[in-house]
Amino acid sequence: EKFFDIKCRKTGLKPSAAVIVATVRALKMHGGVERKDLGQENAKAVAEGLVNLKRHVDNVRSFGVPPVVAINRFDGDTAAELKAVEDGCKAAGVPVVLCSHWANGGAGTEDLARKVVELVEGGTADFKPLYPDEASLWDKTETIAKTIYGAAGIAADARVRGQYAQYQEAGFGHFPICMAKTQYSFSTDPTLKGAPEGHEVAVRELRVSAGAEFLVAVCGDVMTMPGLPRVPAAESIRLNDAGEVEGLF
Template identity: 55%
Template structure:
């Protein structure tokens, strides 16, 4: 209910979380560009505060008005992304080697991306990961499933927290997709596809137009 009021200090406080994301992108050797999703109640001062913060992080923030102007409102962002992509600045490198043990991969993400102290898991979970390694799945990457509201597993711990632990509740092998899913904290994963997924009804008509999306 307070979003309509100018509050530059709140924007600056929220930028701590944005700064963490910029740092994390750069850890992969990839330059970052920030898209500001413009709301009609945003003030020039609030937007400038965010641009100044991002610039201090060595990146650029671009105002995007696609909600009001469609594709024309995001043209500047598209040009910037092309510029960065064609600059050769990207030197992508994963956070961990394929041969690293699965639980060490989890801990690498916890420490380097979430800035936590460690991941914690029962012996049964560690034994399951070891069994998958013995079965030939140890080279797979891990996919972390946790709350989107925080770098921790506590959705109320906002901003850029450090020093927390990340409890691993469950692990799942997605052998076909090629990764191991790590379920952390209290989180509900998306349900699977029904017996007849919507994709079966999507097709191109004789005019080359897509039908069946809705």
């Protein structure tokens, strides 16, 4: 969403296809399996976790871009689990390719490369951002929450609403929104797996990045980049009298 709504909007890029990378382990987690049990075969959980993958497929399609699912296959994945993913993708009408690039390098993604070329040459892409530049900052945030995250809407206290009004009036209203939230869930609760619907996305702060030309909507309990420790490593890095770098390790 950030690439489509921020980078493509700024640069004029129009993607012809998108690759969604999926793993059996991640789908099992979204199907309710605890981390300690992910090594055990559970095709049923994979099938139940496919709602998460389907949401990602729908999200890519909402931008007018055709997706292909790349299954990042690992040695622990069983035939039944892989079949569950393939069957789910076929039911969703999205092409799916097994990949083994972690083990075989480029040779492990040749089939994926051919499928991407096929999608691109098919010419079905009709890329469009999720919202227009002229939409209000509040409406942009709510559009992302509803369309991408499946939320019922967004919520903010008086202080944050004041930030929205302040930046809108200050001339930043045409900037896109960069959502800062947990990557583990479509909601702001990292423990809520699958494809939750009807939840509320609480915005606790709106920050303007004037140089980058976007606004950051900080949602939930999340640390934004760069996320440095109290004493960053940079404080111990220096050049000695011989012009050599010290303090890297």
